[in-house]
Amino acid sequence: MHQRTAGILSVGDELILGQTLDTNSRWLAQRLVDVGIMPLIHVTVPDTLEAQRDTLRSLASRVDVVVCSGGLGPTADDLTREALAGAMGTSLELDPVSLSQVEAWFVSRGRQMAPINRVQAMIPGGARAIPNLNGTAPGIHGAVGGCEVFCLPGPPREMMPMFESHVLPRLRPDPAAAITTRTIHTFGIGESDLAQRLGDLMNRDARPTVGTTASGGVVSIRIRLQGEAASEESARVLHECESRARAAAGVYAFGSGDETLASCIVRLLQETGSTVGTVESCTGGGLGAILTQVAGSSMVYAGGFTTYSNELKTRLAGVPESMFATGGPGAVSGACALALARGGVERLGVHHALAITGVAGPGGGSKEKPVGTVWISRASRDGTSDTRRFLFSGDRAFIRDLAAKSALAMLRLRLVGADAPLLREAERFTP
Amino acid sequence: MHQRTAGILSVGDELILGQTLDTNSRWLAQRLVDVGIMPLIHVTVPDTLEAQRDTLRSLASRVDVVVCSGGLGPTADDLTREALAGAMGTSLELDPVSLSQVEAWFVSRGRQMAPINRVQAMIPGGARAIPNLNGTAPGIHGAVGGCEVFCLPGPPREMMPMFESHVLPRLRPDPAAAITTRTIHTFGIGESDLAQRLGDLMNRDARPTVGTTASGGVVSIRIRLQGEAASEESARVLHECESRARAAAGVYAFGSGDETLASCIVRLLQETGSTVGTVESCTGGGLGAILTQVAGSSMVYAGGFTTYSNELKTRLAGVPESMFATGGPGAVSGACALALARGGVERLGVHHALAITGVAGPGGGSKEKPVGTVWISRASRDGTSDTRRFLFSGDRAFIRDLAAKSALAMLRLRLVGADAPLLREAERFTP
Known part of the structure; x- marks a missing residue:
């Protein structure tokens, strides 16, 4: 069957100049995918009649549905109404029902x-x-050639409910054409290593298609089955692909969908009735x-020490002062x-403690301990521990973020009873 | 003179499907505007060779500069290299210098x-x-017809430094065409209140133009002088506007440019030789x-307690257990x-302690203490204290972020010797 396609258009000088971050396009893309319509392109244009009209025409010649947001306000730089009329080859007409609705909106607010607001009730002839x-x-709901065009207001809290209540029903969602996706998240393995493990699953013409994306150290496997009627066979194919991808990722796969490393840890701790x-x-x-x-992490997370100064490392976590003496480990x-992790287990009264100490930069590095050197330790009430040195590269924020996630990954290995090297791990410490 | 124009292209299935929010386009737009190049269009396309190549060609026919991000990874769905070669009408060639740099990158990380990473050293013939x-x-830096094309990696922490160090210098910024901006940041005052204080500074036809933007509770005043050659007169006008805007914002203005509430606090603590x-x-x-x-916060920040459980509030910060008894304050x-803040001053050995306790949601709210209720206290070694209840609205992440920033704002008031109500403050506690 025909895979319906969409173009998403955002309008506004504030978007084109980067003064405002466009979040509408992403939201619209997600909702369209949900109902089986495939976005092919997102475009952002300024508040210019020609740019808007020409882009509407060009998109309409390529896709089945265009959803546009922005440019419906009452001021002189709001030109979406005129642009749509131009693209449709008609002119603007006053819509009395809309006029009374706009008037009523003001009345209801005293x-x-x-x-100036009268212009908001003008719509292109032939549109609704x-x-x-x-x-x-x-x-406004209009048509340019055979393409349906929906123009929605820019503010998300107006755009989103209008899309849900009036656009979605008119799009005749077709569950059979939906794009089914599965996402498996991994941590501790590089994107190219993961790709090698996935092997021919990632062939461009495979069914389903499999891709990887990396964000903040988390490498996600994206599985997509597109434009097929839901069937037992397609469900089986998707499931089989997911299983193979998980197997390929091995212990590095920590979750799927909306799961994060932190939510995974909270779930595992809840399942084992333990605290961190x-x-x-x-x-x-x-x-x-x-x-x-x-949310709900208070069930398993008691709290902690932030021992930024060495004095507090000693006072709060009980690290011996000799640790910091000249010639000592530092x-x-x-x-x-x-020592920090063991102090945490004891003084916080928890089952597991995670300790992190390192050089986040930009200053403070040395030849022996360059910026990015981070020691992470997991100690547990049962006396076991796991202490590793990492060498992260990046700016201060990235190093700190990877350090925190690597600590979570180390606790996860303990909770699932596995051991494995983590990306950028350089050394282990045995007491 | 000719106003140079730009097109911004983002590449990736994860963007087109709405799985990832595109923040690169906005950042690139801002940076281009900063150097006097006007973005005319942003386009997002999937990881498809034809879509990328055709869009590169179409953009190149309309603008002077195209900046593309994404699609330069090592896997089969990274097609920007090929697409650019196609648009340039050449083919990919191995760049030995890049190959040795990619190899060195891995070697330096052990x-x-x-x-598979070898493909990352392939670039179109004639490109650099x-x-x-x-x-x-x-x-990759190439050209399609008379249009300069820069292809950058998708991850922002790779894309942004590459743009700053290698793209910007090749764009030959023209100071005379530049848009000069000043930004003053405020916290603790609402955007409409601030607009009223700014008065006629915000007139649409004023010179310079003054606008406000709000992000994460920080309301910033943006002053912009556009398309004027730098002169003594323009510098004076800009400076005068900045002074008037600062005066209007009063004690709520905490910094300018890249300053954050945290960097402001660190600076003030350093100046007064005190710790938090x-x-x-x-x-x-x-x-x-x-x-x-x-960076450098270790000079003034000793550390802290995270007392997530009530037990740790008592054990670590010395809050009496009666606080949590039935009928007690809770x-x-x-x-x-x-009590938490005073415990912090004493047990952390610091000049000032900031304590935060509240209901971040989504659960845990009650009629008396709805979600968003947060008590914040600043206590100091000199015996003074300041304790306020806030009522924030938003999701868990937003409430937590506003709580942390409001705590910093309370410490800032103490350090600058001022008192003022902060936005969403609902009550003060006097012991």
Whole structure:
């Protein structure tokens, strides 16, 4: 069957100049994919009549549906109405129903409609207005050639409900044409290593298609089955591909869909009825912050020490002062990381403690301990421990983020009873 | 003079399907505007050779510069190299310098380059490779007709430094065409209140133009002088506008340009030779993490307690157990926040401690203490304290972020010797 396609158009000088981040396009893309319509292109243009009209025409010649957001306000730089009329080859006409709705919107707020708002009730001849329950700008549903065009207001809190209530039903969602996706997240393995493990699963003409994307150290495997009616066979193919991809990723696969390393840890701790505490130096609280992003983390996360100064490493976590003496291992060492983690287990009263101490930069590096050197230790109440040195590269924020995630990955290995080297791991410390 | 124009192209299935939010286009648009090049269009296309090649050609026929990000990875779905070669009408050639740089990147990390990464050293004949200091994918500088094309890697932490160090200098920034901007950051005042204070500075036809943007609770005043050659007169006009805007914002203005609330706090503490510690409940370490984003924060930030459980509030910060007894004030109270802050001053050995305890949601709210209720206390070694209840609205992440920033704003008021109500402040606690 025919795979319906879409173009997404965002309109606004503030977007084109980078003053405002466009989040509408992403949201619209997700919703269109959900109902089986494949976005082929996103375009952003300024508040210029020609640019808008020409882009509408060009998109309409290539896709089945165009969804446009922005440019429906009452001021002189809001030109989407005119642009659509131009692309449709008609002119603007006053829509009395829309006019009374705009007037009613003002009345309901005890305000008088300014004359300028009258233009918002103008729509191209042959098009239909879409009521706006959350603002003054009606949307417009028109057609350019054989392409359906929906123009929606720019503010997300007006655009999104209008899309849900009035655009989606008119798109005649076809579950059989839906694009089915599965995402498997991995951590601790590089993208090219993962690709080698995935092998021919990643062939461009494979069914389903498999790709990888990396973001903040997490490498995700994206599996996609497109334009096929849901069937037992397609479900089986998807499931089989997912299983093969998981097997290829091995212990590095930690979750799927919306799962994060932190949510995975919280789930595993809940399942095993155990708790975790944190002792942080160079991450300064970032590991605790990531863990507590997960709602409900208070069930398994007790708290922690941020021992940024050496004095607090001793006072709070009980690291012996000799650790920091000249000739001693120093704050950035396997011995110190392990002492911090063991101090955490004892003084925080938790089953597992994660400790991080390192050089996040940009200053503070040395030849022996360059910027990016981070020691991470996991110690547990049962007396076991795991202490590793990593050598991360990147800026301060990236090093800190990778350090926190690597600590979570080390705890995860313990909780799933596995051992494996993690990406950028350089050395292990044995007490 | 000729106004140079740009097209911005983002490449990736994950972008086109809405799985990932494109932030590169916005950043590139801002940087191009900064050097006087006007973006005319942003386009996003999938990892498809034809779509990429045709879009590169079409953009190149309309603008002076195209900046493309994404699609330079080592896997089969990374097609930007081929697409550019197609648009240029040449074929890919191995660039030995890039190959040795990619190999060196792996060697420096103690890893072996996978054969698959070899493709990253292929560039179109007639184009030049751009070295990547933060990853394996070299960028490419080519030309399609008279249009300069820069292809950069997708990950922002690789793309941004490459743009700054290698693309910007080749764009020959023209100071006379530049758009000169000044930014003043405020916190604790709403955008409409700030607009009222700014008054006629915000008139649409004023010179310079003044606008406000809000992001994560920080409301920034943006002053812009556009398309004027730098002169003594323009510098004076800009300076005068900046002074008036600062005066209008009053104590809420905390910095300008790249300054953040945290960097401002670190600077003020350094100037006064004092230290801060943190005691965090609902932010889970996020306040310490924000403070330690600032390089050099170890001079003034000693560390802290994350007292996520009530047991640790008592054990670590010395909050009396009676605080949590039935009928007592409870963990989310002014009394508890102040006790946490005072415990921090004493047990962390710092001049000032900031404590945060609240209901970040989505669960845990009650009629008396709805989600978004956060008590924040600043206590100092000199015996002074300041304890306020806030009522934030938004999701868990937003509430936690606003709580951490409001704590910094309270410390800032103490350090600059001022008192003022902060946005969303609802009550103060006096012991």
